[in-house]
Amino acid sequence: MIKSFRAVAVVAALLHSGSIAAAAESNGSGSSFVNPILSKWAAAYAAKTGNKINYVSNGSGAGIQQVKAGSVDFGASDMPLKPDELAKAGLGQFPLVIGAVVPVVNLEGVAPGKIRFTGTVLAEIFMGKIKNWDDQALKALNPDIQLPAAPITVVHRTDGSGTTFNFANYLSKVSPEWKSTMGEAVSLDWQVGVGGKGNEGVAAYVGMSKNTISYVEYAYAVRNKLTYGLVQNRAGRFVQPDAKSFRAAADGADWGSAKDFYRIMTDASGDDAYPITATSFILMPKKPKDPVKSRTAVDFFKWSLENGAEDAAALDYVTLPTSLVERIGKYLKDDFGS
Numbered sequence: 001m002i003k004s005f006r007a008v009a010v011v012a013a014l015l016h017s018g019s020i021a022a023a024a025e026s027n028g029s030g031s032s033f034v035n036p037i038l039s040k041w042a043a044a045y046a047a048k049t050g051n052k053i054n055y056v057s058n059g060s061g062a063g064i065q066q067v068k069a070g071s072v073d074f075g076a077s078d079m080p081l082k083p084d085e086l087a088k089a090g091l092g093q094f095p096l097v098i099g100a101v102v103p104v105v106n107l108e109g110v111a112p113g114k115i116r117f118t119g120t121v122l123a124e125i126f127m128g129k130i131k132n133w134d135d136q137a138l139k140a141l142n143p144d145i146q147l148p149a150a151p152i153t154v155v156h157r158t159d160g161s162g163t164t165f166n167f168a169n170y171l172s173k174v175s176p177e178w179k180s181t182m183g184e185a186v187s188l189d190w191q192v193g194v195g196g197k198g199n200e201g202v203a204a205y206v207g208m209s210k211n212t213i214s215y216v217e218y219a220y221a222v223r224n225k226l227t228y229g230l231v232q233n234r235a236g237r238f239v240q241p242d243a244k245s246f247r248a249a250a251d252g253a254d255w256g257s258a259k260d261f262y263r264i265m266t267d268a269s270g271d272d273a274y275p276i277t278a279t280s281f282i283l284m285p286k287k288p289k290d291p292v293k294s295r296t297a298v299d300f301f302k303w304s305l306e307n308g309a310e311d312a313a314a315l316d317y318v319t320l321p322t323s324l325v326e327r328i329g330k331y332l333k334d335d336f337g338s
Contacts, residue, residue: 007320025052027296030063032198033163033217037097038076040311041304042056050209057198061186063162067091067283074291075283077187078162083259091283092335093260098250101167101276102228102241104221106212107133109146112221115229116141116238119174119267119275122231124289126154126171127178128192133211136220148211154193155205155214155257159188163199166278167215170266206288209269216309220317233275234267241274246318249277255324261276261331286335302329 012230028038035057042053062079067075068089076096086093117125121137122330124130130137133147156166162313165186172179196202202214218241230238239245249268255261264279282301288294301318305328309319320328 006100023050023052024292024296025054026053026073026293026300028063028074028076028297029056029058029072029281030283031060031078031162032200032279033059033060033078033099033278034076034097035199036219036223036315037312040315041308043299044308045300045303046302049299051296051300053297057161057200059157059186060165061163064160064186064283067192067285070285070289073284073288074297074334075289077283078278078280079165080262080264080279080281081260081283082262086260086283090286092286093262093281093283094301094330094331095255095261095263095320095324096280096282096305097312098242098246098320099281099316100218100246100249100274101163101170101215101278102218102221103213103215103231104206104228106206106208106210107148107227108210110227112227113240114142115145115227116232117229118232119171123171123175123178123182124193125131125152125192126156127182128154132289136143147175150211153209153212154190154244155191155196155202155209155212156188156193157197157202158195158322159197161198162278162280163217164188165268166264166276169264170276173267179293222310222316231275233271233273234308235271237271237272239272239274239319241317243313243318245272245274246277249273249275250279250318250321261328269304284336294336298332302332305329 038055046052048307060079063075063077066072099318133152134149168184172184196205199216203216203220206212206214207224232238248270249265253263253265254267266277305325
């Protein structure tokens with residue numbers, strides 16, 4: 001485990017050398033998936049150190065573009081970049097926190113965690129092949145729910161989104177038709193539905209509109225009191241999306257052999273694994289335009305990884321295992337000199 005006094009020592013040394021003023025700051029953008037916990041950690045870090053972390057929740061695609069362009073000190077993305085792309089862009093990458101993508105609906109009389117989906121049925125809904133809530137495929141999965149004889153309104157992301165990437169990555173693994181027609185990316189060529197910007201936007205749309213379905217990071221479903229559905233996992237079980245099922249999916253990830261921590265955790269094996277578990281990653285330039293702001297960001301992420309477990313749990317995320325945090329600490333030291 002990275003020791004907290006090391007993080008404090010970094011700041012103290014910089015203050016002593018005059019490299020930064022009494023309060024430093026760093027700027028980032030990207031993933032709306034991770035925005036709730038980043039905001040919480042940034043507030044706690046500012047109270048502890050006086051240093052400010054500014055973050056704009058504008059989608060993983062924007063975060064990737066902006067960190068590549070050097071207009072922010074760090075980007076956050078729920079789609080990891082492959083090592084060759086990182087090398088070409090001069091970036092490093094490390095995981096920060098684990099969450100999950102859940103289908104959410106607005107159906108009268110349906111409580112959270114009661115409606116069931118398979119990956120194949122979700123793919124057919126989001127491709128526009130299943131058009132009505134009382135379709136036989138949905139009724140067969142949900143014999144105890146009175147589904148309305150109403151059209152399904154699909155709500156999807158309009159911005160470049162790591163949440164979209166993980167949702168599409170999962171559907172590509174379970175539906176050959178989805179893989180061949182829609183594929184996986186931060187932005188898709190949607191054939192049906194209406195769009196919303198960010199997890200915030202689609203959550204708000206679903207919350208206000210009857211007979212809708214979308215996909216959001218689990219923390220947004222909880223915060224917005226949305227009705228989330230259960231998704232059948234590879235073992236054939238409909239597990240609740242929660243810390244236990246997210247960690248069960250994460251436990252199967254082989255981080256030890258992952259160059260630049262490139263790992264995707266959807267469709268994990270294991271009886272208790274939630275099938276659309278995802279990781280948020282931080283992207284940072286190895287040769288930053290402003291080394292002081294970069295060091296401030298690195299110190300913030302070290303501090304958060306070590307001290308942020310309680311806040312993460314309160315917001316329905318799962319923190320990284322101790323062994324992985326230790327690997328990240330070595331990676332930051334070797335690749336960022338911090």
